[in-house]
Each structure stands twice: as C-alpha cells, then as structure tokens.
Amino acid sequence: MIEAVELIDAIRDLPEEQKAVIMHLYFRASSLLDASSALDVPKGTVKSRAHYALRAFRKSISESADTEGRAAE
Amino acid sequence: MREDGDMNMDHGMNMHHDIEQLVALAVGLSDASDRSAVEAHLAGCPACRQELRELREIDAAIRRVPPEAFLEGPPADADLVLQRVLREVRTQPRVRSAAEAASSVRSCGADARTGPELVAAVAEAGDGVRVTAVVVGVPAGEPCTLVVIDRAGGRHSAVRWIAPECGAAGVQGSASVRIDDVVAVAVVAADGSGIIS
Numbered sequence: 001m002i003e004a005v006e007l008i009d010a011i012r013d014l015p016e017e018q019k020a021v022i023m024h025l026y027f028r029a030s031s032l033l034d035a036s037s038a039l040d041v042p043k044g045t046v047k048s049r050a051h052y053a054l055r056a057f058r059k060s061i062s063e064s065a066d067t068e069g070r071a072a073e
Numbered sequence: 074m075r076e077d078g079d080m081n082m083d084h085g086m087n088m089h090h091d092i093e094q095l096v097a098l099a100v101g102l103s104d105a106s107d108r109s110a111v112e113a114h115l116a117g118c119p120a121c122r123q124e125l126r127e128l129r130e131i132d133a134a135i136r137r138v139p140p141e142a143f144l145e146g147p148p149a150d151a152d153l154v155l156q157r158v159l160r161e162v163r164t165q166p167r168v169r170s171a172a173e174a175a176s177s178v179r180s181c182g183a184d185a186r187t188g189p190e191l192v193a194a195v196a197e198a199g200d201g202v203r204v205t206a207v208v209v210g211v212p213a214g215e216p217c218t219l220v221v222i223d224r225a226g227g228r229h230s231a232v233r234w235i236a237p238e239c240g241a242a243g244v245q246g247s248a249s250v251r252i253d254d255v256v257a258v259a260v261v262a263a264d265g266s267g268i269i270s
Contacts, residue, residue, distance in 0.1 A: 007138055009233075025100060025102070051092060054128055058127065
C-alpha cells in the first residue's frame, strides 16, 4: 500500500501548475472541462499536467522505496 | 505534447499507446472515443496494461488522502474542516472522548494554556488503518507527524502537517499496520520526540 505521507511530500514538491490540476481533479472533483475552465488552460494541458504529476508521484514513491530498501540492508 | 491518442514507437518495434492517454484513462479524464481507442490497444498490449495498473494504484492512493493534509497552513475554511473531522471522529467506533475534541475546537486560537491535546479515531481500511485526529495546542509552525504505534513499538507515519496559527488541526492519514496491532496514536515533532499521545 502506498502510504499517504509519501504522496503528501510528493504533492508538496510539485510545480504550482501541476498541484493546481491535482487539487481540481481530486479534491474538488472537477471534471476535465471544469478544471480546464477554472485554470483557463486547454483540456489537453490539464491532461498533460496530470500526466507529469502522476509521473512525479511514481518517481517519488519509487525513490522512497529504494531508500527504505537500502536502509534495511 | 500529443493529445490525439495516436500510437507511438517508443519501445522498439512494439507500438505503444501515448502515456498521456493512459493517464487520462487512469484518472477518469478520457472521453468515450479516446477510451475505446485506448482499450482496444490495451487488449493486445501487456506492457500498457501493466502501466495502467500502476497509474491506477497511484490514482487510488491519492483519492485516499484528505485535502486538508496537503495544505501548508490552516485552510481558509479551517472551522469547516475541523467540524467535518469531528463528525467523522464521532462516528468511529473507537472514539473515547469526542466531547473533549469539541471542547478543544471551540478553544481554537483562544487558549493554549492546557498544552497539546490529541483526539484520534482508528478504523480499519484495506490492509491497514485510517486515522482521523484533531490536534490542538501545538505551537504554530511546528512540523508534526501523526504516527501509529504497534505492539512491537514500531512507529508508522500516517500524515504530516505544519501546526497552523489557530492552534488546532484536523488531520487524516493511513498506515500499513493491522488494526489489531495498534496500541497507540501519537504526534511527534520533526526530531522524533513525542509531543502527545
């Protein structure tokens, strides 16, 4: 299970524009159209920022797991 | 950046779908035409199916995290957040002192004389536990971590936050520990020292 604390750190490290997309999509439950309108960017930009954010989360979680693995050795 | 869902050739001779379209599907942003094109590709591409599984795991994890946990300071609607947490705390079976929590919230920003107070509820969630807590009386700006302590003395971080100016924080997090092994919940400072349990 991915621990919440890892994601919190990863979200805090995101660039502001990606953080805004995550906040809209997840915590305001905005649709793609609503997020696009609220942020005043094209729908494709919302998707690409979500893409970069999730990629950053995966990298952060992966690095965290590697660090824990090395600490356990 | 492509938005058309076309295949690409990033993996040698194998044609793989645009990663952005996989993300859109995982997060629920795809429209019907995009979705059918991606799903047709997924049917014959184990690599993209694995990619989608990983993206959905991250998506599910984000959805388990409460919004207030991402705020650097007190939210503009701090009172509403705290009320919501208190409602959740009151509905949890292991709550022992919700009345104290209500009292603490009423004292938000007005009384730090009683020192830090913690009211927490622990509930089973999947293979781990979800912890909902109200913490008051911690000096503003203090980095805090809510930890779940197991029978062996192990500490499992559930959520981190910075103590807000108003002195009261409603937080929620999760930890990978079986509920039967939970013996305590504590708030610790950045150096690992205990603030309250």
